Each structure stands twice: as C-alpha cells, then as structure tokens.
Amino acid sequence: MANTVLQVENLIKRYGDVEAVRGVSFSVQEGEVFGLLGPNGAGKTSTIEILEGLRTADGGRATVCGYDPAKDADALKHEIGAALQSTALPDKLRVTEALKLFASFYKRHKEPEELLKRFGLEEKRNAFYGQLSGGQKQRLALAIALINDPKVIFLDEPTAGLDPQVRREIYDIIEELRRDKKTIVLTTHYIEEAERLCDRVAIVDHGKVIREGTPAQLKQSSGDTTRIEVRLARPETEATLKSLEGVVECRCLADSFVLHCSRPPQAIVALVKYLEAQNNELVGLEISSPSLEDVFIELTGRRLRD
Amino acid sequence: MSNLITLTGMRMRLAMRNKMFFFFSVVMPVGIFFLYAGVFAKSRPDVVRFLLGPALSFNVMGSFWGLSAALVMFREQGILRRFHVCPVKATDMLLSSLMANYLMMLPIVALELLFAKYLFHVDSLGNVFTVAALATVGIISFGSLGLVIASVTNTMQETQVLNQLLWLPLIFLSGATIPFTALSNSVQHVGLFLPATYLVHGFKKAILDSVAVSGMTMIFISLLSWFILTLFLSSQLFRWEPEAKIGRKAKLYVLASAIPFFVLGAYEAKAGRVIAEEKIIMQQLDNAEEHQSKPDPQKSAPSQAAPDQPQDKH
Numbered sequence: 001m002a003n004t005v006l007q008v009e010n011l012i013k014r015y016g017d018v019e020a021v022r023g024v025s026f027s028v029q030e031g032e033v034f035g036l037l038g039p040n041g042a043g044k045t046s047t048i049e050i051l052e053g054l055r056t057a058d059g060g061r062a063t064v065c066g067y068d069p070a071k072d073a074d075a076l077k078h079e080i081g082a083a084l085q086s087t088a089l090p091d092k093l094r095v096t097e098a099l100k101l102f103a104s105f106y107k108r109h110k111e112p113e114e115l116l117k118r119f120g121l122e123e124k125r126n127a128f129y130g131q132l133s134g135g136q137k138q139r140l141a142l143a144i145a146l147i148n149d150p151k152v153i154f155l156d157e158p159t160a161g162l163d164p165q166v167r168r169e170i171y172d173i174i175e176e177l178r179r180d181k182k183t184i185v186l187t188t189h190y191i192e193e194a195e196r197l198c199d200r201v202a203i204v205d206h207g208k209v210i211r212e213g214t215p216a217q218l219k220q221s222s223g224d225t226t227r228i229e230v231r232l233a234r235p236e237t238e239a240t241l242k243s244l245e246g247v248v249e250c251r252c253l254a255d256s257f258v259l260h261c262s263r264p265p266q267a268i269v270a271l272v273k274y275l276e277a278q279n280n281e282l283v284g285l286e287i288s289s290p291s292l293e294d295v296f297i298e299l300t301g302r303r304l305r306d
Numbered sequence: 307m308s309n310l311i312t313l314t315g316m317r318m319r320l321a322m323r324n325k326m327f328f329f330f331s332v333v334m335p336v337g338i339f340f341l342y343a344g345v346f347a348k349s350r351p352d353v354v355r356f357l358l359g360p361a362l363s364f365n366v367m368g369s370f371w372g373l374s375a376a377l378v379m380f381r382e383q384g385i386l387r388r389f390h391v392c393p394v395k396a397t398d399m400l401l402s403s404l405m406a407n408y409l410m411m412l413p414i415v416a417l418e419l420l421f422a423k424y425l426f427h428v429d430s431l432g433n434v435f436t437v438a439a440l441a442t443v444g445i446i447s448f449g450s451l452g453l454v455i456a457s458v459t460n461t462m463q464e465t466q467v468l469n470q471l472l473w474l475p476l477i478f479l480s481g482a483t484i485p486f487t488a489l490s491n492s493v494q495h496v497g498l499f500l501p502a503t504y505l506v507h508g509f510k511k512a513i514l515d516s517v518a519v520s521g522m523t524m525i526f527i528s529l530l531s532w533f534i535l536t537l538f539l540s541s542q543l544f545r546w547e548p549e550a551k552i553g554r555k556a557k558l559y560v561l562a563s564a565i566p567f568f569v570l571g572a573y574e575a576k577a578g579r580v581i582a583e584e585k586i587i588m589q590q591l592d593n594a595e596e597h598q599s600k601p602d603p604q605k606s607a608p609s610q611a612a613p614d615q616p617q618d619k620h
Binding site: 052053054074077078080082084086087088089090092093097101102104105106144 | 308312313380387388390392
C-alpha cells in the first residue's frame with residue numbers, strides 16, 4: 001500500500017476579512033498525481049503555497065513528507081520541488097547558470113546537463129532567460145523544480161497562459177513524470193488538464209473542497225448519464241425539457257441547454273417531437289460523456305471559467 | 307555559506323551584464339572622479355589630493371541606489387519568490403547583495419586612487435590602509451541602507467523617491483560636493499547628524515593627515531553600528547512576495563536606523579571637533595592654492611638660471 005506523503009486537515013487561510021481557504025482537507029499518496037481543480041480565486045494557490053512553506057495557515061494542519069510546512073520549512077524545502085505561478089528569473093541569467101545556481105542550494109541534486117537534455121533545452125543552454133519563449137521558460141521552471149530530485153512536486157497552474165501546442169508539450173512532460181511515479185500536486189482551472197493528468201482530483205470552490213475522487217468517479221457521480229447540449233431557435237424552460245422522456249437533468253447555459261440523459265435515443269426523439277409541436281427548431285446538438293465541467297456545474301451551478 | 311557564495315557570484319554576473327548598472331557603478335564613479343580632479347581641482351596635484359576624499363565618498367555613498375533598486379525589482383518581478391521556495395534564507399539574499407556590491411565597488415575605489423597617483427601626480431595618498439578600511443565600512447554600511455530602503459518601500463517608484471530624499475542631503479550637507487566650511491553654521495550642525503559627513507571627514511583625515519584607523523575610532527564604530535542596525539532591520543522587514551505590502555509606520559524604521567548618528571551628531575555638535583578640523587583642512591587648501599597662485603620667482607626672473615642652481619648665486 002502506498003504511503004501518504006501529504007496530509008491536509010481543515011486548512012484555513014485569511015487575507016484580512018477575506019477567507020481564501022475555508023477548511024480544506026485532502027491527502028496525497030506516494031506516486032500519485034493529485035489535482036486541485038477550481039476557478040481563479042478558489043483558494044488553490046493559497047493552499048499549495050501553505051504546503052510549500054511560503055505562507056502560514058491561520059488554522060488546520062498540514063504535513064508534507066512528514067514535515068509541518070509552518071515549523072520545518074527549511075527541512076521541507078530540501079524535499080520538495082515547485083513551479084510557481086507568476087514567478088520569474090533574472091532576464092540576464094543563462095539557462096545553464098540558472099540550473100547550476102538552483103542545484104547549488106540543495107544537499108542532493110541532479111546534474112544540470114541531464115535536465116537540459118530531458119527538457120529539450122540543450123540548444124538554449126547559453127541563452128538568457130529573457131530570450132526564452134513562454135514554453136521554454138515553463139520547461140526551465142519544471143527543470144528547476146526537479147533539480148533536487150524532489151519527493152513531492154508542486155505545479156501551480158503549469159500551463160496557464162501558454163498556447164495549446166506548448167500546453168501539450170508540458171502535458172507530455174508531466175505524463176512522463178507520472179510514469180516515473182513522481183508524487184505531484186498540481187492546481188489547474190483547465191478541465192482537460194485535470195482529466196488527462198490527474199489520478200485524483202479535488203474540486204475546489206470558494207475555499208472549500210466540494211468533491212474529491214478519480215476523474216472517472218467524479219463523472220460517475222454525475223449520474224452516469226450522457227450529456228446532450230442543444231441550441232434552440234427559441235428558448236424553452238428547463239422544467240419543460242427536463243420532463244421529456246429519457247432526460248434526467250436539464251440546465252440552461254448562456255445560449256444552450258445541457259440535458260443529462262439516461263436513455264439518449266429516446267430523449268432525442270422526444271425532444272424533436274416536442275420542438276415540432278411547439279413550432280420551434282433545433283439549431284445545434286452535441287452528444288458527449290459528462291466531463292468534470294459538468295460535475296463542476298452540477299455542484300456549483302456555474303461554469304468553471306465564469 | 308555556499309548559498310551566499312553562489313548568490314554573490316550570480317549578483318555580480320547579472321550586474322556586469324546590465325548596461326545601466328555598468329554605467330551607474332563603473333562609468334559614473336570614474337566620471338565623477340575626473341570631474342573633481344580634472345575640472346574642480348584643475349588637475350593640480352595638491353588640490354586633487356584635497357578633493358580625493360569627497361570624490362571617493364560620493365561614489366561609496368552611491369552604493370545604496372543600486373542595491374535598493376535591484377532588490378525591489380527582484381521582488382516586483384517575482385524573482386525573490388522563486389528563491390523563497392528553495393532552501394535560501396533572507397540573510398543569504400541580503401548579504402549576497404552586499405558582498406557583490408562590495409567586490410565590484412572596491413576596485414573602483416582602488417582605480418580612483420591609482421588615477422590620483424599616476425594620472426594627477428598626487429604625491430601622497432596618506433594612510434592607504436585607513437582609506438581602504440573606510441571604503442570597506444562605507445560601502446557595506448551605505449549598501450545596507452539600500453537594503454532597508456528596499457525593505458520599507460512597496461514599489462520601484464517609492465524606492466526612487468526615498469532614494470532621492472536621502473541622497474540629496476547626503477551629498478549636499480556632508481561636504482561631499484559643497485565644502486563643509488562653505489555651509490552656514492546651522493546647516494553644518496544638521497550635517498553633523500549625517501553618516502556621510504563622517505565618511506567624507508574620515509577620508510580627508512586619512513588622505514591629508516595620514517590618520518590611522520585608531521585615530522578615528524568614533525567614525526568606524528558609528529559606521530559599523532549603523533551597518534549592523536540597518537542589516538538587522540532589513541532582515542526583519544525583508545519580504546519575498548510582491549503583494550506583501552508594508553505599512554506606512556514601518557517606513558519610519560529608516561529613521562530608527564540612524565540612531566548611531568543621532569548620538570554622534572549630538573556629541574559632535576557639542577564638542578565642535580569636526581567643524582574645527584574641517585576649518586583647518588580648508589585653511590590648508592587655501593594656503594596651498596595661495597602658494598600655487600604666487601608667481602614663481604625662479605620662473606618670473608628675466609635672466610633665469612638653470613633650475614638646479616640656487617637663487618642666491620645670481
């Protein structure tokens with residue numbers, strides 16, 4: 001059985017009158033990729049920064065690799081690696097110098113050359129940080145996060161602000177780390193990132209964990225239904241659409257309706273018949289399995305990026 | 307210790323790659339020296355010797371500009387928070403800033419002394435050991451003032467305003483630019499509360515009167531205790547995060563760091579020793595200038611003998 005390397009119990013963090021983290025609890029097993037999924041301002045970064053020893057909690061308990069981040073931050077920092085959100089390196093620092101510099105801070109560290117190769121930065125070894133593209137900077141940030149061969153890696157919004165191609169590159173790197181059985185805690189507000197990369201996900205909203213489990217478990221908790229998103233020529237009421245045969249749940253989004261259906265064929269037939277009777281038209285229809293986005297909408301009543 | 311060494315190396319590399327830093331830390335100090343020696347002293351060796359102390363002080367004091375600006379820029383850009391997640395302490399960051407500044411500033415001081423000696427033919431640089439010791443204490447203590455400024459300001463704009471507010475009295479009321487004796491009596495008494503006054507005065511005494519370190523213990527003790535106090539304050543107020551703002555009251559800590567010079571200033575205002583010594587130094591300069599401006603009887607004589615022949619043989 002895998003060891004618990006990270007345990008969080010009822011964590012609280014306040015900034016003045018604002019309670020950013022309101023009793024967050026979860027645990028992470030060794031070799032697991034754990035995701036904190038939630039919108040901006042949900043308290044993900046505050047939570048992760050408490051675990052990294054960068055901020056002190058106002059309440060609750062946390063242990064990472066057996067250390068209390070508030071009391072043993074110095075010892076803990078030797079065991080963890082982190083790629084922080086909104087951070088930078090000096091523009092005139094060369095890539096290889098940055099890796100050597102950060103390697104020098106740790107008792108045990110990997111060879112900078114090995115990481116340059118692994119993260120595809122060999123050709124950029126002598127480039128200044130200020131000359132790197134967004135994707136290269138993020139790859140360097142990940143390389144630095146791994147320089148001390150950490151037991152736990154914290155990745156705070158690792159692909160935020162990156163274009164889709166670079167994002168896929170970063171996914172590949174994280175998947176490689178996952179195959180290497182590295183313990184990773186990542187925060188994200190991208191559904192596909194959480195679904196693709198995480199073994200388990202905690203959905204965070206307004207400073208609280210509102211649901212936790214594997215992506216499959218979370219989607220199942222949504223009722224094991226099929227998601228049909230329809231756009232109509234004229235709006236209908238949620239109650240009317242919910243009453244159609246085979247429809248379990250209906251939710252109105254900005255310009256469409258999402259029907260959660262236990263029997264999709266019957267639901268589509270019933271919908272078409274109903275619209276004909278009402279002299280209304282079906283403008284668009286999209287069938288998919290429920291996503292974590294649906295789970296989030298079901299739990300909070302709004303989209304993740306609203 | 308190893309963090310301190312690697313961070314010092316990084317700071318030096320970054321500084322040397324920064325054109326603005328290179329201009330303000332290398333080009334400008336040397337330019338200031340040539341302004342004093344070539345323009346103000348008109349390249350006259352004995353006057354250059356008198357102005358060497360103020361020129362060195364001007365450049366040593368400038369340490370606090372670069373240090374405060376660099377640290378605030380690192381914080382604003384989120385560079386400090388990247389180091390915070392590593393096993394790096396605030397004191398590593400602060401001491402490496404001071405070390406790098408010292409290692410880059412000291413050669414500039416040495417270069418200015420060499421220029422004075424070999425370009426401007428100053429016959430004696432006084433007690434060079436005391437000059438080096440004063441430069442050392444001056445660079446680290448004024449550098450440490452820069453660290454406090456970085457700790458009590460929230461933005462680069464605030465840093466620059468505070469730098470200006472401190473810089474102007476430091477250079478104009480200390481004798482670094484305007485001769486101390488040219489200031490009115492009341493302004494001189496204000497100047498006695500500034501660390502810069504003692505640095506300028508110390509350099510003059512070391513160069514002109516060859517005074518040893520033991521002959522100006524009060525100056526060294528004050529500058530060193532100021533250094534310790536400012537370093538302690540900056541370590542206590544150090545912030546890694548750009549969003550961690552400091553309250554207005556905390557900015558008053560800059561004043562608290564000047565306690566050693568409140569004490570020394572009060573003592574000197576009563577004793578009047580520095581003002582009296584400055585008058586003597588100025589008198590020596592006047593005498594030297596008077597001596598230089600008098601026509602040389604040997605050169606002015608119409609039937610001048612060979613230079614090595616005594617005058618009375620005519």
